[in-house]
Amino acid sequence: MGSTACVVAGGGPAGMVLGLLLARSGVDVTVLEKYPDFLRDFRGDTVHASTLNLLDQLGLGDRFAALEQQRVRRLTMEFDDGVIGEDFSRLPGRHQHLALVPQWDFLNLLAEAAAESPHFHLKQNAEVDGLLRRDGRVCGVRYTDKDTGQAGEVSAPLVVAADGRHSTVRDLLGLRPRSFAAPHDCLYMRIPRLEGDPDGTFLRFSSSGGLIMINRGDYWQAALLIAKGTGRADDGEWARRTIARLAPYTSDRMAAIGARDIKVLEIRIDRLARWWAPGALLIGDAAHAMSPIAGVGINLAIQDAVAAARILVPSLRRGRVAERELARVQRRRHWPTLITQAGQRVAQERFVATGEDVPLRLPQPLRTLRHWRGFPHVLGRVVGLGIRPEYLTGSLEPLSHG
Ligand SMILES: Cc1cc2nc3c(=O)[nH]c(=O)nc-3n(C[C@H](O)[C@H](O)[C@H](O)COP(=O)(O)OP(=O)(O)OC[C@H]3O[C@@H](n4cnc5c(N)ncnc54)[C@H](O)[C@@H]3O)c2cc1C
Numbered sequence: 001m002g003s004t005a006c007v008v009a010g011g012g013p014a015g016m017v018l019g020l021l022l023a024r025s026g027v028d029v030t031v032l033e034k035y036p037d038f039l040r041d042f043r044g045d046t047v048h049a050s051t052l053n054l055l056d057q058l059g060l061g062d063r064f065a066a067l068e069q070q071r072v073r074r075l076t077m078e079f080d081d082g083v084i085g086e087d088f089s090r091l092p093g094r095h096q097h098l099a100l101v102p103q104w105d106f107l108n109l110l111a112e113a114a115a116e117s118p119h120f121h122l123k124q125n126a127e128v129d130g131l132l133r134r135d136g137r138v139c140g141v142r143y144t145d146k147d148t149g150q151a152g153e154v155s156a157p158l159v160v161a162a163d164g165r166h167s168t169v170r171d172l173l174g175l176r177p178r179s180f181a182a183p184h185d186c187l188y189m190r191i192p193r194l195e196g197d198p199d200g201t202f203l204r205f206s207s208s209g210g211l212i213m214i215n216r217g218d219y220w221q222a223a224l225l226i227a228k229g230t231g232r233a234d235d236g237e238w239a240r241r242t243i244a245r246l247a248p249y250t251s252d253r254m255a256a257i258g259a260r261d262i263k264v265l266e267i268r269i270d271r272l273a274r275w276w277a278p279g280a281l282l283i284g285d286a287a288h289a290m291s292p293i294a295g296v297g298i299n300l301a302i303q304d305a306v307a308a309a310r311i312l313v314p315s316l317r318r319g320r321v322a323e324r325e326l327a328r329v330q331r332r333r334h335w336p337t338l339i340t341q342a343g344q345r346v347a348q349e350r351f352v353a354t355g356e357d358v359p360l361r362l363p364q365p366l367r368t369l370r371h372w373r374g375f376p377h378v379l380g381r382v383v384g385l386g387i388r389p390e391y392l393t394g395s396l397e398p399l400s401h402g
Pocket residue numbers: 009010011012013014015032033034035042043044045046126127128129162163164165166167168169186265266267268283284285286289290291292294295296297298299301
């Protein structure tokens with residue numbers, strides 16, 4: 001059985017950032033990730049200014065800038081009766097854009113940077129499936145090494161669940177999140193991108209669906225937000241027709257997209273009342289599943305990780321984390337999460353497909369606000385920096401040069 005100062009279940013954005021920060025502050029950390037690599041689609045590609053600033057603080061800004069990416073300074077959301085924009089060009093700090101980077105590149109960068117520290121251990125293809133407990137506290141995890149089929153254990157004074165919206169650790173702790181209505185699901189697919197197609201990334205909202213088209217060079221990563229249940233059971237015809245309507249330049253190639261090329265992703269919004277148990281903390285989607293609306297779930301998860309590292313490093317160095325410290329992490333991150341989810345819930349009711357074939361109009365407040373020149377900048381700030389951006393201060397500050 002291995003032992004470490006902190007074991008993290010899940011190598012997504014929350015888990016990898018936490019692993020990196022702890023390792024750089026000299027805390028031994030083991031991240032267990034159930035897949036053998038980060039090469040999965042439909043994980044979201046958005047890296048906002050708050051995360052770009054964090055990467056700068058970590059000395060990783062240049063490495064991130066070298067990744068193939070799209071920089072978006074202004075995003076336009078088109079409705080049937082007008083457009084509204086998110087403008088990042090007046091954000092404070094070095095980054096006045098949103099970066100779109102395949103998430104596997106981003107996670108690989110974090111893994112490589114973390115691996116430079118002797119305190120960081122990443123075990124891939126290792127699925128957490130049990131908890132170790134002593135005297136009423138969680139004191140480690142059990143996992144299955146999927147390469148060998150062998151069971152393993154890692155003991156640690158703190159287990160962090162960063163294992164996403166279907167969190168196994170959360171289930172093992174007996175914690176149940178409160179679910180909020182999420183009336184949509186998402187269809188994901190790749191569509192060949194040909195000469196003459198538009199540049200950039202765009203969002204189109206209509207009563208037939210909400211379409212996000214991410215330009216990945218020779219293909220579009222298309223995400224179609226649909227009313228739950230719509231277009232699932234058929235052979236993809238509904239989705240093909242809808243996309244061709246919302247992005248007419250794709251109509252010549254949609255016939256080649258088969259039902260098997262279209263993945264249905266469930267969207268959910270939920271939140272735990274308590275993000276911790278003695279010896280365990282939950283962060284990111286494991287504590288609060290985010291909808292893709294506004295593309296902020298990744299950054300929120302990362303900000304949870306930064307707050308957790310900043311608050312917990314001193315205790316982790318001492319080898320014991322008190323419950324009040326875990327509660328502090330939740331207090332710090334609870335209300336930014338609550339406000340962001342509230343925004344997503346309003347948006348999902350108003351913005352995205354009803355499935356009815358009637359024009360989808362801008363909601364009344366936005367119809368008025370879009371005439372105010374500052375509005376796109378306010379939206380850009382809320383989305384780009386988040387409600388409460390986290391920085392590396394206090395116990396983590398020396399890391400910024402590490
Ligand atoms: C369809 C869809 C599209 C989205 N698009 C965007 C977007 O564009 N931008 C954005 O910001 N947000 C987006 N989101 C939200 C975003 O995906 C999440 O908020 C974000 O990924 C949360 O990060 P995380 O690290 O907490 O969890 P995750 O990214 O879910 O990572 C969890 C990790 O844990 C691993 N894991 C799970 N169980 C175990 C286990 N038992 N043992 C070990 N490892 C385990 C998983 O393999 C995964 O690597 C989208 C969500 C959906 C549903």
